[in-house]
Amino acid sequence: MRWQWLVVVGGLLGLGSTVWAQEMPVASQDAASPLRAEKLLPLPSSADRIDGVPERGWLAVGLLEAQAVMLLDGSSGDPLWQVAVGFAPSVVRVDAARQVVYASGLEAPGVVALDLPTGELLRTYELPAGVLDMAVDPAxxxxxxxxxxxxxxxxxxxxxxxxxxxxxxxxxxxxxALAYDARQGVVFVGLGGGDPLSVLVVNPDNGELLARWRGGHTPEAMALDAQRQRLVVLNSGSQELTVLDLSRSGKLLQRVGLDWRPTRLALSPDGRWAYVSARSSDRLQIVDLEAGRLVTSLRLERQPTGLAMLGDGDLWVVAAGIPALRRLEAQVGKSKTEARQEELPSAGQRGVVTGRVLDIAGQPVQTGVVRLAATATQPQQTVPIAADGTYVLPELPAGLYLVDVEVPGFPPTSTQVEVRAGFVSTQNIRLPPGQPAHQPEGIGLLPDEPVYSDELARHLSVALQELQPQRPVILLKGPLGPDPRFEPLLPLVQGLTLLDRDERYTADLAKLKAIGDALGLRYILLTHLQISRDYNRQGSPLLNMALRLLAPAIPVEIPNFTPNQLRSRGVVVVVDLQKDRPGDRARYYEAYGRDDVGGEPLFEDAAAGLFRLQVRNMVPLFIQQWQANNPFAG
Structure with missing residues (x-):
C-alpha cells in the first residue's frame, strides 16, 4: 500500500468527553412549523453528508477541515470516537449489519473502512479518482x-x-448519486449532464447497463423506499424531486417542484415525508410524497447540508456554517398540508424572487442594491445585494415587476422579474459592461489556440505601438498567458464563433464589444497562424474555424517536415467595435511564409525556429498593408 494512514482515536474532543447540547426552538422558524424542538451539537469543523445507526441512536459524521470521521451518540451528544483519515471525508456510509463505517471524498485517495464500535482502521482501498457518493450492500x-x-x-x-x-x-x-436495491440486486446511478435519461440501472456483478430512466436535471441525491418500491431522486439542476416506481420499470409517479435549490435528501422511515436541505438559502423543505407537494419550508441558520433520520420524527441536519449538528423533532401527528397553509396563507397569490447579480464575465458582484419600482398597490422597496451577489425580493403578488439595479462601476440597469404564485423563482441579473471613463480608443490583440498564433499577436503588439502611438495597445493573451485585466473576461470568448461561412460577423460580436467596453478598446485584432508541410493557399474557409477562440486547436501536421515545403499562413481580423455590426463582412489581412532550406527532413524542434522566424517576417507585411489601407482611421 502507498497510503500512510494517520489514525487518532479520541481526536480533538477526547473519548468520553461531553459535547454541550442545548434545547432551543428552530432558528428563524416560520409560523406553524411541523418541527417542535431542537438540540444543537457543535462540531470541530464543518461537514457534508452524514449517516445514522437508528437502532443505536448514533451518527457518523465526516469532519471536513479536521480531516477526520466522528461517531456521536445522538441522545447524549457524547463523541464515541474520532479518527483522523488524512483527507476531507465529504461522504460517509454506515453498514450496520457488518459494523463498518466507510468514508471517502472528492479529494480522497480512496475509501477507508472503520470499525463502527471502536473507530479502528480496518482496511483501505485506493481509487483512481475522488468519490462523490457511496452506497453499501450489507449482504x-x-x-x-x-x-x-x-x-x-x-x-x-x-x-x-x-x-x-x-x-x-x-x-x-x-x-x-447512488442507491442500492438489495431486492433486485441493482445500483441506481444519477448521471450528470444534460441527458434527460439521467437515472441508470446497473448490474454491479457484470457492469451491464440494464436500463436508463427519465429523471430530472443533475440528480445529486437519491433515497430508496424499499417498502413501497420507489426511488426518490433529488435534482438540483431542475430544482425538483422525481419519484420513480421500481415495480413498473421506473415509471414516473410524481414530479414535485421545490422553492429553493436543493442540496441533500432524507426520507422518513415510513417513506411518506421527504426532507430536503437548501444550503445556499438556509432552508429545510418538507415534501408530502403521498400528496405529491411541497408542504412547508423552514428557515434554518447557517447553511444546512447533510441529513439523517434516526427514527420517527428524529431528524438530524448538518449546519455547515456554524459548524454544528441540529436535531429537529417532527410533529408527526400534525398535517404538513395544514402547516403549509398556516405558514403561507396567501401562497396561492404570492411568490418570492431571488437570484444573483452577475457582471459581464458571469462573476457575482459584491455590493449594490436592487430597487423594486413602485406600483399602484406596491410601494417602492430597496433590497441590498449580499457579498456573494445574491438578492431576495420579499413576497409579492404574482405578476411582472420592474427592478432597477445599481452597482458601483456599472451603469444603472433596469430589468423585469416575474413572480410566480406559490413559488420561489430564481432569476439571475446580468449587468452590462461598466461605463468607460472616456471614449474607447485602445487596440487589443487576441490569438486563437493553434500553434504560434500567440507569437504573431505578441510581435504585432510591439509593431502597433509604433504604428499607432496615440492608442494604448493590450496583448490580451500571449505566450505567457492572459493579461491580468483580461483574465476575468476569458469566459466571454470560450467557444466564441465570430464569423459565419460567408465571412460575416455573427451575434458573438457582442461579446467582443463587452470586452472592449470593459477595457477601453476601440479595436480588437484576432490572429491565426496555420502551418503545414503542403499548405494549400486556395480559398479562405479557415476563418470560420480559426476564430473559435479557446476551442481545441485545428489539427496541424508537425512531426516531420519536408525541407522544401515549410509553409505558413497568418490571418489577422480587424474588428472595429464601434462600427462593425452582426452581418457585416469581416476585414482580414493575410501574410505568408516559406522556407526552402533543403537537406535532411526537419523534425519539430528544428522546424520550430524556422516557423517563429516566419512569424516575425510576417509582421512587416501586415504593417505595410495597414499603412496602405489604414483600418484604424475611424
Whole structure:
C-alpha cells in the first residue's frame, strides 16, 4: 500500500468527553412549523453528508477541515470516537449489519473502512479518482462508489480477504448519486449532464447497463423506499424531486417542484415525508410524497447540508456554517398540508424572487442594491445585494415587476422579474459592461489556440505601438498567458464563433464589444497562424474555424517536415467595435511564409525556429498593408 494512514482515536474532543447540547426552538422558524424542538451539537469543523445507526441512536459524521470521521451518540451528544483519515471525508456510509463505517471524498485517495464500535482502521482501498457518493450492500459486503472524474462506478468487495477486490465499471457520463436495491440486486446511478435519461440501472456483478430512466436535471441525491418500491431522486439542476416506481420499470409517479435549490435528501422511515436541505438559502423543505407537494419550508441558520433520520420524527441536519449538528423533532401527528397553509396563507397569490447579480464575465458582484419600482398597490422597496451577489425580493403578488439595479462601476440597469404564485423563482441579473471613463480608443490583440498564433499577436503588439502611438495597445493573451485585466473576461470568448461561412460577423460580436467596453478598446485584432508541410493557399474557409477562440486547436501536421515545403499562413481580423455590426463582412489581412532550406527532413524542434522566424517576417507585411489601407482611421 502507498497510503500512510494517520489514525487518532479520541481526536480533538477526547473519548468520553461531553459535547454541550442545548434545547432551543428552530432558528428563524416560520409560523406553524411541523418541527417542535431542537438540540444543537457543535462540531470541530464543518461537514457534508452524514449517516445514522437508528437502532443505536448514533451518527457518523465526516469532519471536513479536521480531516477526520466522528461517531456521536445522538441522545447524549457524547463523541464515541474520532479518527483522523488524512483527507476531507465529504461522504460517509454506515453498514450496520457488518459494523463498518466507510468514508471517502472528492479529494480522497480512496475509501477507508472503520470499525463502527471502536473507530479502528480496518482496511483501505485506493481509487483512481475522488468519490462523490457511496452506497453499501450489507449482504455481500460490497461498497459502490461514484467517481465523476473517471466517469466510472467502483464496486469494492471487501469480503474476508486481507486485500479488497474491486471492479471499475465505465459509464456514459459522470456519476453523481447512488442507491442500492438489495431486492433486485441493482445500483441506481444519477448521471450528470444534460441527458434527460439521467437515472441508470446497473448490474454491479457484470457492469451491464440494464436500463436508463427519465429523471430530472443533475440528480445529486437519491433515497430508496424499499417498502413501497420507489426511488426518490433529488435534482438540483431542475430544482425538483422525481419519484420513480421500481415495480413498473421506473415509471414516473410524481414530479414535485421545490422553492429553493436543493442540496441533500432524507426520507422518513415510513417513506411518506421527504426532507430536503437548501444550503445556499438556509432552508429545510418538507415534501408530502403521498400528496405529491411541497408542504412547508423552514428557515434554518447557517447553511444546512447533510441529513439523517434516526427514527420517527428524529431528524438530524448538518449546519455547515456554524459548524454544528441540529436535531429537529417532527410533529408527526400534525398535517404538513395544514402547516403549509398556516405558514403561507396567501401562497396561492404570492411568490418570492431571488437570484444573483452577475457582471459581464458571469462573476457575482459584491455590493449594490436592487430597487423594486413602485406600483399602484406596491410601494417602492430597496433590497441590498449580499457579498456573494445574491438578492431576495420579499413576497409579492404574482405578476411582472420592474427592478432597477445599481452597482458601483456599472451603469444603472433596469430589468423585469416575474413572480410566480406559490413559488420561489430564481432569476439571475446580468449587468452590462461598466461605463468607460472616456471614449474607447485602445487596440487589443487576441490569438486563437493553434500553434504560434500567440507569437504573431505578441510581435504585432510591439509593431502597433509604433504604428499607432496615440492608442494604448493590450496583448490580451500571449505566450505567457492572459493579461491580468483580461483574465476575468476569458469566459466571454470560450467557444466564441465570430464569423459565419460567408465571412460575416455573427451575434458573438457582442461579446467582443463587452470586452472592449470593459477595457477601453476601440479595436480588437484576432490572429491565426496555420502551418503545414503542403499548405494549400486556395480559398479562405479557415476563418470560420480559426476564430473559435479557446476551442481545441485545428489539427496541424508537425512531426516531420519536408525541407522544401515549410509553409505558413497568418490571418489577422480587424474588428472595429464601434462600427462593425452582426452581418457585416469581416476585414482580414493575410501574410505568408516559406522556407526552402533543403537537406535532411526537419523534425519539430528544428522546424520550430524556422516557423517563429516566419512569424516575425510576417509582421512587416501586415504593417505595410495597414499603412496602405489604414483600418484604424475611424
Amino acid at each position: 455481500r459486503g460490497r461498497v459502490f462508489a461514484s467517481l465523476p472524474a473517471a466517469q466510472s462506478l467502483a464496486v469494492i468487495h471487501w469480503g474476508e480477504a486481507e486485500q479488497p477486490q474491486a471492479r471499475h465499471l465505465p459509464l456514459p457520463g459522470p456519476p453523481l
